[in-house]
Amino acid sequence: MSATKKSTLVLVAERAGVSIASVSRVMNGLPASDAIVERVQKAADELGYVPDATARSLKAGKTQQIALAVADAGNPVYVAMMHEISRVVTKAGYRLILSSTGSEPGDQIDLLTNLNRGFADGLVMSPLKVTDELVARIQASRLPIVVIGSLPGDVEIDNVRADSVRGVGLAVEHLVEQGRQRIAFVNGPVDTVPGAARLGGYLRALDEQGLPHNADAQVNARDFTYKAGLKAVTKLLDRSTPDSIVCANDLLAIAAIKVITARGLRVPEDIALVGMDDTDLAELANPSITSVNLGSVKRAKTAAKLLLRRLEDPDAPVRREVIQPTLTIRESTSSPARPAVDPAANPAARQAAGETAPATPEPTRNQKREPLL
Amino acid sequence: MSATKKSTLVLVAERAGVSIASVSRVMNGLPASDAIVERVQKAADELGYVPDATARSLKAGKTQQIALAVADAGNPVYVAMMHEISRVVTKAGYRLILSSTGSEPGDQIDLLTNLNRGFADGLVMSPLKVTDELVARIQASRLPIVVIGSLPGDVEIDNVRADSVRGVGLAVEHLVEQGRQRIAFVNGPVDTVPGAARLGGYLRALDEQGLPHNADAQVNARDFTYKAGLKAVTKLLDRSTPDSIVCANDLLAIAAIKVITARGLRVPEDIALVGMDDTDLAELANPSITSVNLGSVKRAKTAAKLLLRRLEDPDAPVRREVIQPTLTIRESTSSPARPAVDPAANPAARQAAGETAPATPEPTRNQKREPLL
DNA sequence: GCAGAGCGTGTAAACGTTTACGAGAACGTT
DNA sequence: AACGTTCTCGTAAACGTTTACACGCTCTGC
The missing domain is CATH 3.40.50.2300 (Response regulator)
Known part of the structure; x- marks a missing residue:
């Protein structure tokens, strides 16, 4: 554990003989003279400087983290969804926090109050059971939440469900x-x-x-x-x-x-x-x-994208998707x-897909209609 | 999305008519007079105040987050390990960040530099391939890292492996x-x-x-x-x-x-x-x-505990465990x-366990011996 | 030669906490 | 009644960033 001491903006600024503002600007690619850029780069390299995520988060009011709450973590379908969500949010520059909760709504509510501590910018959750209180808490949340799975009635929560x-x-x-x-x-x-x-x-x-x-x-x-x-x-x-x-x-x-x-x-x-x-x-x-x-993978992907969309536009209209x-x-x-097992084919x-004769009176293609149950 | 505005220490202090220091003390259970405690509690409840995790992290220099890097996320054995690690660190008050990396050492090295941004307090990783550079980077890391899996020779890195x-x-x-x-x-x-x-x-x-x-x-x-x-x-x-x-x-x-x-x-x-x-x-x-x-679950649990131990005592001696x-x-x-399948039994x-006749010349009980391969 | 624009850079405030320090109040001792 | 001790509470600094603002310089155009 050769703990090289942590280096900060101030240290880099001193070594480069410039102000901390200049260091910050150079690190963020904002306009600066070639001379300054060079000196800061050099000092930063020598010190092995990387900007601190926590300080940045505090200033920006964004953690670049997304939480995922799944109830039944043993079920492979949730594992697959988790991977997909991880993929999508990572690509968008977010880290994924795993919050395996119990299956009871109480656990999820605890998580929601915890969310208000602001350790993440948003939440994707897939509750096994949904109570009125849970719905209310989700709606009252300060942070964007996307729910995977059916919700009662017409609650205005971003959500994506299977049919x-x-x-x-x-x-x-x-x-x-x-x-x-x-x-x-x-x-x-x-x-x-x-x-x-x-x-x-x-x-x-x-x-x-x-x-x-x-x-x-x-x-x-x-x-x-x-x-x-x-x-x-x-x-x-x-x-x-x-x-x-x-x-x-x-x-x-x-x-x-x-x-x-x-x-x-x-x-x-x-x-x-x-x-x-x-x-x-x-x-x-x-x-x-x-x-x-x-459509578990598609649901997961859609949910992640819905959340990312809301993060960049908090006032976007609520979306409720149904995956066929x-x-x-x-x-x-x-x-x-x-058939004989041949790995190749x-x-x-x-x-x-929907090739089998449609049996429902109305076609199931309309993704916007109300939940069937 | 009824976004109740975020409330801070200052707001609570104003409403309670006390200083922010007092609010902080009450929230952390530090000694305060009954009168103050009551007024602060009331104000905090009314405002729905919960302390901000990011600010706390910045001040404390601890994120209460642990990162987990697994290469082969599709393999159920890693899923099981992940759950176990999640369990252990959650109980200790940490959040788990999932960083699925690729299988190549380069990806893991990227993760290590990223770690230096300080978004987590420590890392558990299970690299599929180990290069000299990866080992060097792990040793040079400012943050504690525990490796699940064999490491070459006698490198001084907390580690737990299977035999x-x-x-x-x-x-x-x-x-x-x-x-x-x-x-x-x-x-x-x-x-x-x-x-x-x-x-x-x-x-x-x-x-x-x-x-x-x-x-x-x-x-x-x-x-x-x-x-x-x-x-x-x-x-x-x-x-x-x-x-x-x-x-x-x-x-x-x-x-x-x-x-x-x-x-x-x-x-x-x-x-x-x-x-x-x-x-x-x-x-x-x-x-x-x-x-x-x-012993995947035991390895996972041991690794998590090793990391927690090092977090509270950075100078503890390096431990290298072998799970039988x-x-x-x-x-x-x-x-x-x-046999007929009877769910009950x-x-x-x-x-x-080791009941079968030991075939190795030396008994395999000594957990401290060098890796066999 | 000078006003104004434009650019580069530094100073300082801010994000929301925790906590060292000090001022004052309350209390007990002589 | 004076003093020391203990306790409570407020002021202010600090964590490491980003960024509004202001300053000074160069450049253009009259």
Whole structure:
């Protein structure tokens, strides 16, 4: 630890024989005579001077930092979103602060008061549960906040969400096209935003396909994890015999594969499987999992850009974006004969966007309409 | 965006009719008369005052922020480490800044100069490749840095590493105990720190077990990813017929499962499989993967604690820790009859620590000895 | 030769805290 | 009643920048 003493503007100014203002100007590329520039450069180099970020922040009133709050940090979909946000904000010259909060709204509210300390210029958050108080606190925040995920009603908060209802619709339609009729649903907790939305989508899709609701074919895992998925799928198969399952995320789908194969059944021959989120896991699983791509990366990118936009224009109109889902078809719903695995080209994995017949009365293309749930 | 104007010490002081020093004292719980405390509390509450983090940082010379630099952000093992570090430093009152750098030493060096701007109080980094210049820059840094991963020779840098050599040894020993003789090795790039160490461990383990080296049984993936793994394993199986494979991480092992089953072979009956890192993926895979636990979470935790320790005592002696590996045995090396999957208790997954007969001449318990590679 | 413009540079204030210091009040001791 | 001690509180300086302002110089144009 050869701690070379920290050098400041003053030290550089003394060594160069100029004022601190001149040093500052040179460091920031503001106009200065060649003679001064040269002397300051030299002195700064010799001292290894780099301007202090904290002092700069205090003066400027900007930290060049953005905070990211995710509730369920174990879920790969949030990891992917985090990376994307990191990419976008880094490119714009911001640092990313990771604030993994608990899943309860209280934790997020704590974070919001903390935010007022001004350690970041803005916040991207993806709350699992949304309460009125949380919404109120977000609106009352002095700093710009972008929310990933659905918000109730018409609150004026920059926000970008997935169309989960349509997403589950894509999954069910696809299964029906494959000739499946007894379509079960493994959900996470329904008191979460995604849980509620996905349940709504499932019921609506059944209606649209003219399929009956069957309480035995629905089960809610305690949370969106693999472990909870094992329990839930076991329970499901103990009480019903579906020919296919839609899982509310890829972790649950992987758990389903595990339970199904352990019972000597085959995927997709005996039970076809669709996951959601289209994370890396869906590709890695064996068999690979057909998954609803809810545009997580795109949502993350959009959210980051919305925040950057608001940072440079605080008075911009509130934007509320909806990202349309697509379906990535893989082995878990493909024809019985599994294709040989060739790393160069996996013919089973392709993007099937809104190609399937639209089942909703109104087209889902209008990104500006109100949240469906 | 109901931007309540930002309130400062001065405003609170005016409203309370006291000096700013008194406000500061009350906010920090320093001794003050009851009357003053009450008036300040009231004024602060009414104004919704929270002290500004930036100003505080400038005055204190501490940001209460710690930076984390990981090269390979896609690898689940780094995600797990990140979460652990986040946990530890958050509990200690620090915020975590995520700096995903590229894998090249140049990127990390950029980060180091940036660090000198003082946006964080310290850094935890896990470089994939280590050059002399990088080491020099780390040593010259004004801020404390803890390195996760092996460093050359005896450089005086706080550091915590895994004993990869022993780790691969555990894997090979286990396979031999299961009666496997033709043990192949799927590695990542050997010009990386972990790649080099794991190759060394493999060769050494073969020697210790009296098994022949066989160039056809070794293959290096282009990087430590699933995709590269598919290619590498395909190549391996095209030119040799191992009865077991050690994979340098879990992603490569999952790729191996895919390729093996696609060829109509079974895991573990035809080819047994051992992964490394013991990430969630090993548990999720089907069959689940026996994996060498290189103590990633413990390494992360130790690194974070080392940094916190140095932050409070800059003159503490340099510490260089080695975390001992363990082996988590799962289905991919278990007896042919796969156990039924019961979420409540998975009998195949258990921790097998150093229980296997030690094969190294010297016991591996001494954590202070020089790096093996 | 001088007013005005234009440029380069320095002085000093400001960002919002923390804290050393000193002034005064309150209290106890002789 | 005088003195020392302790306690409370306010004044002001400091952290390392950026930048408004003013000053002095050179240059142009009459």
